[in-house]
Amino acid sequence: MTRFLRQIALFGSLFLLLHVAGVGTIHQLGPTLHDVICESKAPTFVRQDTPTVILSGSSTLAVNVASEQIHDSLGMPVLTIAKPAHSPARNFHALEKLVREGDIVIQSFDPWIYLTTYSAIHDERMVALPAAYKWRLHNHPVRRLSPFVQVAKHYAAVLSIPFHALKSNRPIEGHRHACLDKSYAPSHRLLGCFQNPTLDATQIEHVRKLHALCHARGATLLLTYPPKSARYLATSEEADRLVQEALHPFATPTPMEYDLEDMADDFHLNCQGAMTFTNHLISRVRGATSVD
């Protein structure tokens, strides 16, 4: 028995030593994403009985909106199912279970999602993100262990942003820190899909279905355009026009142009930008529902 316990203790110590060594390596590398992220964990994932503001869409909504600000201004609980690289079809299935009378559904309207030229197949985030949430890449000490540290740090940082966005009610301070790397692959892919764009009828159909669902249940649907920097706005002009025409019967969201100083990267806002964008959303909700 003594020998057995000694072996177990030795194994445990070795394992701890490796773990500590790994964590030590990171501290030498400077602050990680985890260190700079806001810690706000209000429960936004539970559906309440009162009319609710539901945020549905992609990272452009999950990251860019300060939901506490909406709650404070409108006095309504805020629930978010927005997640990066979303699929309108999947979000629609989730909304079918959630939407009730008096709700305000804010659906982000990222034009590339509605284009056949945007291929979800090649957007690894579609599969990688659920894995990232599950594996909690944002704070796994081992992911930072050398020799994988450079690669792991980059990918874990990128993948963990939405995780924090979902968990947090506030915009993320550290977003700029992680995302300003312009080699962030999906952005290049998005650029590509705006050339000679064609509409994806299936995705457009889901917006129509969502509109009908909200109408049937007595809820209000607001389509919101993701904030973009001027240069990206210019790139996607043709795509924006196409999608706006297709969605005209339901709503006509207008693209908003932001200064780079309000942005963390070309698609996501920093804290300051998020406050402005949230105020804009609150005005739209008030306009649509006369909520004082």
Add this chain to the structure above:
Amino acid sequence: MLFNSLEFFLFLPTVFAAYWILNLWTDRPRGLQAQNMLLLVASYVFYGWWDWRFLSLIAFSTLVDFALGLQIAKANARDIPADADDSVRSHTAKHWLWVSLAVNLGLLGYFKYANFFIENWIDAWSAVGVHMDPWTLRVILPVGISFYTFQTLSYSIDIYRRKLNPTTNLIDFAAFVSFFPQLVAGPIERASALLPQIASRRKFDYEEGVSGMRLILWGMFKKVVVADTCAIYVNDVFANYTEYSGPTLMMGAVFFAFQIYGDFSGYSDIAIGAARLFGIRLMTNFKTPYFSRDIAEFWRRWHISLSTWFRDYLYIPLGGSRVGKAKAVRNTFVIFLVSGFWHGANWTFLAWGLIHALLFLPLLLTARNRNHVTALQGSPTLRELGGMLATFSTVTLAWVFFRAEDLTHALQYLAGCIEMDGTAPSSWMLLTSAGLGVFVVGDWLSQQRKMDLQPQWMRWGVYLALATCIMVFWNDEANQFIYFQF
């Protein structure tokens, strides 16, 4: 309590320490009793962590079978002469056995199958134009009921067959029924194997302890790294199968084959390993089943404790394969359909059992069902490799029915496998496949018994690597083991 939870990592060492401290007094009167009492209390805490209300069900089942076991043995002793042939049976004992069967299968039927029968009853009437108001019972399926029910049933049947003497010690019997490592998902132990171990003094053995820890580590790896990783893709692909292309759906099915193997054999390994820490040996439940060369061999190596249970208590009493072709075919269908239905009250499980029966039948009819009784050692021939691939493919196809929500879902999923439209496998999926390839190689080496890593530093390196992988892939919101639902 889940094996892959923090609670269990506190629970196991605590019980381990208390257990072996009590062992110091097991040579004194009531010392062993105190140790078994500790096992019993620990097992009830382990189970009650999930829902303490269902402890009453285990306690009830334990009391009933304990009393019935004594009654059956009493009737046997009274009615059957000591020198009588083994096949002689007591009528009174038979009545008591029927009571045991009725109580155990009644509990199982109520908690597991009542709603299935009600729903199908209503559907059957509505098919002929008689519409009834749909209603179902609000019943929760108690975790592990199928496992401990079968364990207590085997106790009563073995006493009835005079292969086992009943225990007169209620604590020992209760500890046997609820022994926590295998309580909720097996292996389904026979009383003849486990009860004597519980009733006698245990001694800590270093080699057993080390092999137990190895099994826990390997089982945890299979669950946390292999099964839970595959689950990410499997859940997504099965839920959104209309959006994915044929190759992705095929990969989804293969991933599920590995998910269920990693999940269930991982649980069994942890259970066997944990039991070894307490000086108790449980039966092997899996022997690298995906290297089987035909479906008969697969069933000798997959969920062995259940398949041998059905063999001993259902197939052989029905006559097995030695009662003429027609009856042997009937028995084959019975055993596979019952096995499917044991897994759950859904037509998909019956379809899964039926597919396995149909795959097994040609082997039975051509007397080739015992061609591969022992595992392959050394390199396979081309024919054997083909056999392995064919068996794995057909088993994987059957798993689609096992995983699907209903038969329509399964059939549409399979139809989608030959479509090329839709989302192709992502590079992450391909990367995971490569990881599974490494796992398959490891499994093959373990079958070939080439895993005896020497020298020690290499062995410890592997242990540390496995523990590190478990930590990386660990999920705080631990995923349940699939077989808990059965």
